[in-house]
Amino acid sequence: MEIKELEKFLLSVQKPGRYSGGEINSVIKDKSKIDVRFAFCFPDTYEIGMSHLGMKILYSQFNQRDDIWCERVFAPWLDFEEVMRKNNIPLFALESRDPIKDFDFIGFTLQYEMSYTNMLNMLDLAGVPLRSADRKDLSPLVVAGGPCVCNPEPIADFVDLFFLGEGEEVDLEVIDLYKEYKKAGKSKLEFLIAASKIEGVYVPSLYDVSYNGDGSIKAVTPLHDAPKTIRKRIIKDMDKSYYPESFVVPFIEIVHDRAVQEIFRGCIRGCRFCQAGFIYRPVREKSVDTINRQAKCLCENTGYDEISLSSLSTSDYSGIEPLLNKLLEWTDDNHVSLALPSLRIDNFSDELLDKIKHIRKNGLTFAPEAGTQRLRDVINKNVTEEEILSTCKTAFLGGYTSVKLYFMLGLPTETDEDLKGIADLGQKIVNMYYDMPERPKGKSVSVSISVSTFVPKPFTPFQFEPQITEAEMRRRQEYLKSCITTKKISLSYHDSSTSFLEGAFARGDRRLCGVLENAYKNGCKFDSWTECFDLEKWLDAFEKSGLTAEYFANKEYSYDEILAWDHLDYAVSKNFLINENRKAKEAKTTQNCREKCAGCGASCYGEGVCFEKH
Amino acid sequence: MPDAELAVTGRVFALRNIRIYFAKKGRLKFVSHLDMTRFMARIITKSKISIWYTEGFNQHIYMNFALPLSLGYEGLYEIMDFRLIDDNYSIEDCLESLKKVSPPDIEFLKIRENFAPMKEIAFAEYIMDFETLSDEAALKLSEFLKRESIICSKKGKKGKIREIDIAPKIKSFNIENNSLKLILTAGNENTLNPSLVLDAFFEACEIPQIFYTVKRTMVFNEKLEEFE
Incomplete structure (x- = not known):
């Protein structure tokens, strides 16, 4: 479609x-010279999708190849969807404005689970x-990746192929295979079996x-010689892994409108509720020099005047002090x-503290997650009340007057006493x-x-x-x-019905x-947007399928029951998870990866924190 | 304005006031004025020209746009002022640096170091292309624009609706081949948005809205000379 028409x-x-x-740095190619066209879709609005680092990495990496053109697609907001449907405008990719149904890959x-309806829409x-079964031709192939894919069963009928783990290598291997099969005129089934x-x-x-009479899973049987278990992929050497030299810089303001520099993957902590803490194992760091070089390059190529360090827990980066010193050498002058984000400054030198003093602070936030020490031990969250109080004190002395605390409600073994502990902690700070x-x-x-509701997650x-x-x-x-x-304490909740549905889909089959x-x-879409979410429509959807x-x-699984995602291997073993579950019930903590290896299984890749010398 | 002086690492630089002229076309018409300022700041940073930052608590690139353009309009003669802190730098090099880092829908036209103050802007020329304009509608439009008084209601800054006569703000017009050329007063809080003229026309002549696009093609001084 021409821009004039649009x-x-x-x-x-x-x-x-x-x-x-x-936008600045968006990639335009001559489509007559392209073998594979890839529509990279983010099932939410432009402002949210454009803030996502994974998309930026893969977009740039795919487009480095002369034979691939990767373009971006976002969920149109309600007003534009209405216009599109009324005027028969098919969903198009932003770069070429070509309909994505003609692409090789979608x-x-x-x-997040609540974006599934947007994918269908x-x-x-x-x-x-x-449905995958209704798409007979080799293309377009509908593929998916991301953290939700660690239990892809609730969307298994719609997607042809899932990428487990990190995509930088496996995505291109699949694209290469596709090129070969397309050229040879092979069928979709032949391609999927080979892939x-x-x-x-x-x-x-x-x-x-297959299922048992009580609804539990009886067996998951591979067909056509497919592997019995599928192991996620990781990038072993983060210093050698691809990182974009530039981002597409949006015209309109997006949620995270800044350059983002990844510093490591994984998390050493092992908080027992946290899916990210397990599925991205093992921890693999980039070196200080790599980070510094990449960060500088990004700022130069995007024109951004702000850069953020990205990881699951910035303070756990082993070279945080030398890194900040290096970055501060050029950031101010430019x-x-x-x-x-999420930086603990307790053990920094006075000199560095002085240097970062003028960095714009986003306010003081803590995530104790639970109100009592007992429950924090259950979830393996290694924050003590003394630490919170002493950090607050330092902050108050530095002129802060507001603190934000994050908690979870409904954690395993939680009692009313633990809930009272949340209010008590707030009161102690006051x-x-x-x-x-x-x-x-x-x-x-x-x-x-701020209180969210605990959702049990796979792995x-x-x-x-x-x-x-x-x-x-x-x-x-x-x-x-x-x-x-x-009145000095304000309380806000995450909507309970959304958490409830998220719970059903996170562990569903x-x-x-x-x-x-x-x-x-029934018209469900943008379910993570409160103005669009409608629980009634969802309950009706369950009823129509004869399910609840x-x-x-609300189901409790026994240790020996087959879980919907058991045939997927995210490198943490089920035995380790069972052992951790038992320890949780006894309120026993587990040391972090750098203190003592807990034997989760992630050392199987032969890289990362498991092999660091301590 | 006399050039201010700025001390940077012991050396004293003369600040140079620079004016750049550019066209904002194609996909850039969907970029609002606020987003445009952010966009320009990023292009300037990418180009590595030695631009002057304001010296406050929140330092930012100093930029001054002549006439903010409405969302959805193209502009073929847009004007922006900024300051350079490097006195050995040729402004032509500066223009080249900006061109090199710009996406296709922005075109930097020329750069100048001597220019008239913004307050001398008096008129702007717009071309409005209609999807279709019947002879009958064109005639009505022509008659409408010749009226001695065109009263329309305009929402003020405080949300108050006030009645204004826009006829004196229409300097001249020309209708041909489905398009309308308008020269309207501009600048010094005297800017008339061309959409307001057409809205008034559709309402007064009871004609259903016709889709049209708007291009601002030129900016003039009091003597209707190209503003530089």
Whole structure:
């Protein structure tokens, strides 16, 4: 579609910059010289998708190749979707504005369960049949990756092929195989069978799932000689791995509108509720020199005046002090500001503290996750009350007057006493502030407590645990509210119905594919947006399939039961997760990867923190 | 304005006031003025020209745009002022550096070091291309634009709706081949948005909205000379 034709429609919607393309560093190629066209789809708005680092890495990496043209696609917002449907405009890619149904690959990155309906909606807008079985031709192939893919069963009927783990290598191996098969005129099935032999590729249609009478899984049987278990892929040497020299710089303001420099993958901590802490193992760091070089290059090529360091826990980077010293050598002179999310500064030298003093602070936040030490031990969150109070004190002395605390409600073994502990901790911070003679004069303190609901996730020690019922979530929220007696503490919740559905889909199996399709047909989309979410439509979708969301969300699994994702291998062994689950019940903590190896299984790659010399 | 002086690492630089002229076309018409300022700052940073930053608590690149352009309009003669801190730098090199890092929909036209103050802007020329314009509608439009008084309501800054007469702000017009050329007053809080003229026309003559695109093609001074 020509921009001239499109502009008439764009001028009638909000933020047309979401759909216009043409940004700085976006890649335009001559399509007559391209073998493989890849539509990289993010199933949410432009502002959210454009903030996602994984997409930036793969977009640049694919486009380095002369034979591939990778383009970006985002979910159109409601107003533009209406215009598209009314005027028969098929979903198009931003760079060429060509309909994506004619592409070789339609690839989705799945970051959260509540974006699944958007994936279906985008396929429908593209004019592509939703179900893999209804797409007979070799192309377009619908592929997906991202953290949700560690349990892809609820979307298994829609996607032809999943990439497990990190995509930099495996994606290109699949694209190369596709090129070969396309040239030879092979069928889709022939291609999928061959692709399933590549490590990290999961082709769901090559596995048959059978169920017992009680709804539990009886067996997962590979067909056509597909591997029995599929292991995720990782990049072994982060210094040699591909990193973009530039990002597409949007015209409109996006959520994270800055350069982002990845510093390591994985997390040494092993908090038992945290999926990211397990599925990205083992920890692999980039060297200080690599990070410094890449960060400088990114700022020069994008023109961004802010750069943020990205990882699951910045303070755990082993060379954080030399790194900051190196970065500060050039950032100030170039009018670049450094953003340091989740940085603990307790053990920094005075000299460095002085240097980073003027860095714009995003406010003081802590994530104790649980209200009592007992429950923090259960979840293996190694933050103590003393640490929180002493850091708050330092911050108050430095002029801060507000603190933000993050907690989770509904954690395994949680009692009302643990909930009261949340309010008590808030109160202790307030009291400490007023007990300080040197507190900022004439200023009141504010403690905001933000509470989300625990969702048991695959590949965590809590994967066996039930989520509490929605009614119980509300009771606990009310109870917590009643424990707070001062206006200095403000309390906010994550919506309980969204958490409940997230719980069902996180650990669900293939029977949820039908539910998802029903929900989509009921008009569900943008489910992570409160203004769009409608629980009634979802419950109706479950009913139509003869299932309940409670079955999946509130189910407790025994250690020997087959889980929907057991045939996928994310390098942490089930035995390790069982062992961690037992220790959780006894409120015993596990040391982090640098203190003592817990034997999770991630050392199988022969790289990373497992082999660091301590 | 006399050139200010700035001390950088012991050396004293003369600040040079620079004006750059550019066209904002194609996909860039969907970029609002606020987004445009951010976009320009990034291009300038990428180009590595020695630009002057404001010296406050929140330092930022100093930029001054002549007439902010509405979202959805193309501009073929846009003007932006900034300051350079390097006195050995040829402004032609500066123009080349900017061209090198720019996406295709922005075109840097020329650069100057001697120019008239922004307050001398008096008129702007717009071309509006209609999807279709029947002879009958064209005639009505022509008659409408010749009226001695065209009252329309305009939303003020505080949300108050006030009535204004826009007829005196229409300097001249020309209609041919489905397109309307308008020269309207501009600058000094006297800017008239061409869409306001057409909205008033559609309403007054009870004609259903016709789709049109807007291009600002030139900016003039009081004597209707090209503003530089």
